[in-house]
Amino acid sequence: MNVHIEKGTEKDIKKVAKLYDDLIDYLTERTNYPGWKKGVYPTIDDEAKANNIKSIRLDVFRKNIPAIKLYESFRYEYLDTIDEGYSMYGLDLFRIYEKVIK
Structure with a gap:
C-alpha cells in the first residue's frame, strides 16, 4: 500500500x-x-459567529502533538489538562483548549 x-x-x-x-x-x-x-x-470562526457561538472548546489527547500545534497556531488558548476517563483505552490525559469568538 x-x-x-x-x-x-x-x-x-x-x-x-x-x-x-x-x-x-x-x-x-x-x-x-x-x-x-x-x-x-476548529478553524471556522465566521461560521461560529453566524451561529452565535461564543467560544469553541477542544479536548485533545496530550500526546497528539500535531493537533496541539494546529490548535495553538489558530490561537486556541490552553486552559488545563484533565483526565476524561479514557485511560482504559490508553488515553490518560487530555489538554483543553478554548477560543473565544469575537
Whole structure:
C-alpha cells in the first residue's frame, strides 16, 4: 500500500469538511465518544459567529502533538489538562483548549 501525504491548502477545506461530516454520520449511528457536531470546525470562526457561538472548546489527547500545534497556531488558548476517563483505552490525559469568538 502506497500512502501519499501532502500539505493541505485552502482548496481542500470543503473535502475535509465532507470527510468530517461523514465521520460524524458514522459516529452518530454508534457511540459518538468525542461528542463532535456537524458544522463545528476548529478553524471556522465566521461560521461560529453566524451561529452565535461564543467560544469553541477542544479536548485533545496530550500526546497528539500535531493537533496541539494546529490548535495553538489558530490561537486556541490552553486552559488545563484533565483526565476524561479514557485511560482504559490508553488515553490518560487530555489538554483543553478554548477560543473565544469575537
